[in-house]
Structure formats: structure tokens, C-alpha cells
Amino acid sequence: MMKRWQAVKRLLPLLAVFSLLLSGCGREDLSALNPQGPVAEGQLGLIKLSIAIMTLVVIVVFAIGIYVLIKFRRKKGQNEVPEQVEGNHKLEIIWTAIPLVLVIVLAIPTIQQIFAYGDGPNDWKDKNALQVKVTAHQFWWEFEYPQYEGLKTAQELLIPVDKKIALELKTADVLHSFWVPALAGKMDTNTDGTINHMSLSTPKPGTYIGKCAELCGPSHGFMEFRVKAVEPEDFEKWVEANKAPAVLPEDKQLAEKFKTNCLSCHAVGDQGGFSAPNLTGIGSRETIAGILLNDTNGAKGSKPVKDNLVEWLKDPKGVKPGNLMPAPKDLGFSDEEIEQIADYLANYKLEY
Ligand code: HEC
Ligand SMILES: [Cu+2]
Incomplete structure (x- = not known):
């Protein structure tokens, strides 16, 4: 008993250091906990639901555990081996059924959300959506707008607010993952040539930070991009501005x-x-x-x-x-x- 406590005492400072280190990872602008669009909001809802269910499970299991520890502890002067119970059908059915119910409670909204917000290939065909072909490169992002001939940009995905943005994701080299925490969850860019789809939108003008979420080489950590949401008129202006002839150095x-x-x-x-x-x-x-x-x-x-x-x-x-x-x-x-x-x-x- 004493030994175990000493081990715990030694581990505690280590845990404290880890939590300190991890708190350094908290960048408000890169957080799924601060959603700025419907897809991210739905995903945060699911995170909250699963945390609630898990918290409930932890509380109930600990409560039963503590109750049993206290109620059935060895009493003073009790020396005989207690009655050995093996198997209890009623209890076993209960503790199989409850997790099943919990998993179903979690599954129903999850599946609903997957289809509500992630109808990728169909969103891509949706005439009201803005299509963007995303290509991941070591270590930069390319964005092409096939509905606007020849329109391509890099590192900064400009989108109009209040519009469904349908993305088609692929890679030019290795596996990357497209992730804008404030707007939507991650999506891999596959190396086998298959294409992934996802969609996102936001009602709020602003700049949302994106990151590659799949270790892809020495500069993976620097593979950031921006999603810049602007009013639809400004988006059209930007499209027009891109058509201007090339500007070259004057000299x-x-x-x-x-x-x-x-x-x-x-x-x-x-x-x-x-x-x-x-x-x-x-x-x-x-x-x-x-x-x-x-x-x-x-x-x-x-x-x-x-x-x-x-x-x-x-x-x-x-x-x-x-x-x-x-x-x-x-x-x-x-x-x-x-x-x-x-x-x-x-x-x-x-x-x-
Ligand atoms: C062999 C191809 C190649 C040549 C030649 C090249 N670059 Fe690049 N350049 C790249 C690549 C690839 C990147 C993206 C690097 C990254 O972010 O991982 C890049 C990035 C850049 C960026 C940053 C772009 C952004 O979107 O922010 C600038 C600016 C740039 N290059 C300027 C130049 C200039 C000026 C020259 C000529 C002196 C030049 N490059 C020559 C391949 C090239
Ligand atoms: Cu990457």
C-alpha cells in the first residue's frame, strides 16, 4: 500500500507537467470547441453528447464501486471466507443492456448528422453549392474553383458567407488531412487516387484557420491555411479581380x-x-x-x-x-x- 502511494506521488508531478504542456496546444483560433458554422456546431453537439454519456457512466460505475467497497468490507472479527457468488443472470443482462442502449443513443444522432452535413458527393452535384477542388501538396494547399474557369489560388480559400461550399479533396503526393476546426471536421486526401468529399459553410465573415491534420513530412506543423469568408458581393469582386492580366515586375x-x-x-x-x-x-x-x-x-x-x-x-x-x-x-x-x-x-x- 505504502509503495503504491509513493509511485503515485512520483507520477503526479509528471502528470502536472503533461497537462501544462497540453494546455500549450490550446489555440483558440484552432479549436473545435468554438464552432462558426453548422457542420462544426453539429459536431460539437455530438462531442457534448458523448462526453455527457461517458460522464454518466463514470459516475454510476464509481458510485456502485464505492458503495460495494464500503458495504461489503471486512468487518472487525470477521475471519471466515464470505459466500462466493458466481454469475447472476439478472445483473449480467442489465449490464449488457445498458451499454447497448447508450451506444444506440449515441449512434442515432451521429448517423443523422453524418447524413445531414456530410452528403459529400451529392453536395458536389448540388447546383447551389460553390465547388472547390482542394489539392494538398507538401506543404501547401491549392484551391481550384471549377465553376469559374481558370480560377485557382493557394493557401487561402476565399468563400462567400451563407453558401454551401462543396469540397473535393485529393493529394499531389502523400497523405494529408484537411481540417478547419471552427468549420468542420477532418477529411483525408487519399494517396490511392480516390477522391473524398465534404462540405462546410459559415454565416459569419471572418478568417478561419485550417491545418493539415496528418503527419506528412518535416514541415507538417507549418502546413496551415486560411479559410476567408466574405460577403457574396466581395467574393464576386475577387473572382473578377483574378481575371486581370498578369502583373510583372516593372524593371x-x-x-x-x-x-x-x-x-x-x-x-x-x-x-x-x-x-x-x-x-x-x-x-x-x-x-x-x-x-x-x-x-x-x-x-x-x-x-x-x-x-x-x-x-x-x-x-x-x-x-x-x-x-x-x-x-x-x-x-x-x-x-x-x-x-x-x-x-x-x-x-x-x-x-x-
Ligand atoms: C521548383 C519550383 C519553384 C521555383 C522555381 C520557385 N518556387 Fe516559389 N514555391 C515553390 C513551392 C513548392 C512553394 C510552396 C512551399 C510550401 O509552402 O511548402 C513555393 C512558395 C513560394 C512563395 C509563397 C507562396 C504563398 O502562397 O504564400 C513565394 C512568395 C514564392 N514561392 C516565390 C518564388 C519566387 C519569387 C521564385 C523565383 C525566384 C520562386 N518562388 C521559384 C516552388 C518554386
Ligand atoms: Cu500535410
Whole structure:
């Protein structure tokens, strides 16, 4: 008895440290406990229901346990072995039936919600839904809007409020998982070529943080994205703004260098490729590379867009280890040219 207590005493500080560590994981902006749309609300409801049922079970089991411990403890002077009881049909039926009932109570709303909020493939065909094809890459997110020809963006999924957003999810490389805690649960991007669907919506304009929820490589922890919900008129304005012809650096020589070295992977406007994030209007986005916070919406710890661009361009792998962008200096860009490119990109904004 004494020994056991000592072991517990030794474990307690460890548990305290763990809970302290875990409390560091609590980011309010990345919490499923603060839902901002119907899907996340329904999911929180299920979390609450299952916690309630489990709490009830714990209370009842502990109460019975404590009652039995007290009632049937050995009395003073009681030396004979008590009557040994083996099996009791009535009790066994009861404690099989109760969990079954509890599981059914949990299953009914769960199944209801799955179908109410997750009719993925049908939502995709829903004419009133905004379709977005999501492609996960190590370590960035690509968003394509097939209902708007040629419209593609990266790291920041712009959506109109009060509209069903139907997502089709796939990966370009390894297994990732799309997760915007405030709006909806996770959905994997499969590596076997199969496509997953999910949908979400929100009535509230705002920026919701998303994260890759499947360990996918050295920069998995930095694989963040933003879902930015705006009024429908603003969304249409953004769509129009994206159609503007490509803006290139004013300096002719720099523009050529940018075209040959950067647009082999990236796109601006109607020029370039799509093996890397579309840079159109990057100056008005809320992050660089999904993780360096721009001061476009005054977020805590944010910096001017240009500073973040310089930080990224000076050392992309320093910001996100293992990512696939070559360092511009290895492509022959001087520090001065990096500054100029950062300046150009920071001023490449979309009005909406
Ligand atoms: C071989 C392809 C490739 C080339 C060439 C390349 N990049 Fe990239 N770039 C990438 C990839 C991939 C990412 C995404 C990295 C990540 O977030 O994991 C990226 C990210 C970026 C970002 C952040 C994008 C965002 O959405 O926030 C900027 C800015 C950028 N590159 C600028 C440049 C510039 C300027 C050049 C030319 C000097 C260049 N890149 C050359 C592949 C490339
Ligand atoms: Cu990932």
C-alpha cells in the first residue's frame, strides 16, 4: 500500500507537467470547441453528447464501486471466507443492456448528422453549392474553383458567407488531412487516387484557420491555411479581380528573370505554371507560405507583407524545412533582387 502511494506521488508531478504542456496546444483560433458554422456546431453537439454519456457512466460505475467497497468490507472479527457468488443472470443482462442502449443513443444522432452535413458527393452535384477542388501538396494547399474557369489560388480559400461550399479533396503526393476546426471536421486526401468529399459553410465573415491534420513530412506543423469568408458581393469582386492580366515586375530585366526562374513553377495572372502556389494577388493575402502572418488583418505576431516575403525568399527551407522551393539565391538572385521581387509581390494586390 505504502509503495503504491509513493509511485503515485512520483507520477503526479509528471502528470502536472503533461497537462501544462497540453494546455500549450490550446489555440483558440484552432479549436473545435468554438464552432462558426453548422457542420462544426453539429459536431460539437455530438462531442457534448458523448462526453455527457461517458460522464454518466463514470459516475454510476464509481458510485456502485464505492458503495460495494464500503458495504461489503471486512468487518472487525470477521475471519471466515464470505459466500462466493458466481454469475447472476439478472445483473449480467442489465449490464449488457445498458451499454447497448447508450451506444444506440449515441449512434442515432451521429448517423443523422453524418447524413445531414456530410452528403459529400451529392453536395458536389448540388447546383447551389460553390465547388472547390482542394489539392494538398507538401506543404501547401491549392484551391481550384471549377465553376469559374481558370480560377485557382493557394493557401487561402476565399468563400462567400451563407453558401454551401462543396469540397473535393485529393493529394499531389502523400497523405494529408484537411481540417478547419471552427468549420468542420477532418477529411483525408487519399494517396490511392480516390477522391473524398465534404462540405462546410459559415454565416459569419471572418478568417478561419485550417491545418493539415496528418503527419506528412518535416514541415507538417507549418502546413496551415486560411479559410476567408466574405460577403457574396466581395467574393464576386475577387473572382473578377483574378481575371486581370498578369502583373510583372516593372524593371524589364527583373521581369525576364522572374519569368524564367519563378514562373516555371508559379503563376501570376494567366502566366506561368501550377506546380507551386499561384502568386496572383499575394500582397493581399493574410499569410506568406501559409505560416508567416501578414499584417493585412492585424493578427498578433504579424509583420508587413514585404518583410515576410523577404524572409521567405532569403531562405525558404529555413521557414519550412523540406519544402520544394529552391532558394532564389541558388537561382542567381542577389539580395538586392530579392528585395525588389519582395517589393513587387507585396504590392501585387487584388481589390475586393
Ligand atoms: C521548383 C519550383 C519553384 C521555383 C522555381 C520557385 N518556387 Fe516559389 N514555391 C515553390 C513551392 C513548392 C512553394 C510552396 C512551399 C510550401 O509552402 O511548402 C513555393 C512558395 C513560394 C512563395 C509563397 C507562396 C504563398 O502562397 O504564400 C513565394 C512568395 C514564392 N514561392 C516565390 C518564388 C519566387 C519569387 C521564385 C523565383 C525566384 C520562386 N518562388 C521559384 C516552388 C518554386
Ligand atoms: Cu500535410
